[in-house]
Amino acid sequence: MRARRVVVLMGGLSAERAVSLSSGGQVLGALREAGFEATAIDAGPDLAVLLEQLRAARPDVVFNALHGRFGEDGAIQGVLDWMGIPYTHCGVRASAVAMDKQAARAVFASQGLPVARGGLVDVSSLAERDPLALPYVIKPVNEGSSVGVEIIREGSNHRAAVAAAWRFGPQALVEEFIPGRELTVGVMGERALTVTDITPDPRLGQGFYDYEAKYADGGSSHALPAQIHRAAFEQALEIALSAHRALGCRGATRTDFRYDDTRSESEPGRLVILEVNTQPGLTPTSLLPEQAAFCGINFPSLCAWMVENAACRA
Known part of the structure; x- marks a missing residue:
């Protein structure tokens, strides 16, 4: 039986909260246009409140429009598996990896x-020396939307400043610049x-x-x-x-x-x-909807396809 009640999870706690709210708003309108009973939940910091909101909504499917940590890394996927609610996109393992x-x-x-050639480095060591030949890229291990990404180029002297301002954990991924x-x-x-x-x-x-x-x-x-x-x-x-x-x-x-x-x-x-x-972006400037449209799949149809292919991995 086709899912009718869909909860769109959006917002969340990550550095990509604004992107998620934009994606979620777009999805909400598209699902309603496609004929679903769609409502939204802004996933806040209190997990108990979120569980209560999900239980009260009794969705057939959760459309996961969260981005970044806790929404894209397997965390919310594990919660939904535990609750037995089918959800869009990847499961715990694929999301986490x-x-x-x-x-x-x-x-x-x-x-x-x-x-690319590269690997993990301790951020403390960045203040002392270049880990790769210039130019190279420094990026957080577990952020999306290019949050925190820096390119260190020939003649640049801001490597130490990047290390001093780093807020993404004790390690960073460095890769050769392509x-x-x-x-x-x-x-x-x-x-x-x-x-x-x-x-x-x-x-x-x-x-x-x-x-x-x-x-x-x-x-x-x-x-x-x-x-x-x-x-x-x-x-x-x-x-x-x-x-x-x-x-x-x-x-x-x-x-x-x-x-x-x-x-x-x-x-x-x-x-x-x-x-x-x-969890590809679904904002007005996002790339996946643009590619789908190029292939003849409009945005409501893309969102409906995601709902119809939702699953619970419990």
Whole structure:
């Protein structure tokens, strides 16, 4: 029987709360347009209150529109499994591994998928020396939406300042900087949608696809399908689907890449996985809905598909 009552979980406690509220608001309207009885719950800091709200709502399905820690890392997924409520997107294990960037790198590498050279470092050591040859990237191990990401370039002297201001735990992930383009591929179930080429507005943020470029109106331009070498285009689709499977994902995900085509325009360049997003953004500027629309799937239909593919993993 088709689910009728859907609770959209949004907000939450992470650094991506504002993004989640935006995604959740969009989803709420789309589900109502698609014919569902949809209500929203802003997931606050009191778990007992959240449990009571969920019990009172008696949803057939929870649409998980939370982003970041506690919403994307397996925490809320475990709660919903315990309650026996089907929910959208990935289960506990896939969510937890994908959110831990170092763990995800290990999974990708074990499957022969391309990752950047790098690894974990103690933040205290960053104040003393560069862990990799310049340029390189510093990022939190378990944040999304490019929160906390820094690029240390030739001639930069702010490595020590980054270390001093770090608020994401005692370790950071450092990776070689891959020049070239930012690409992304959305996956729905067993289907890779298309490849988008993302160009951040150089007047915003740090000149890469950071938080401001992702969510500010006009913060980036999206070209789809990406005008890249055909072999690289097909490889990006294959890698995204392989990464989705390797993590044990279900529902919709989005895999982000760097694509180094700076050496040759006639030959396919180097693709490197940045991360798999198990809770892709669903805001007005988000990439997954844009790719779905390109493939003929409007936003209400995309959200309805996610609800209809919800599951409980208890």
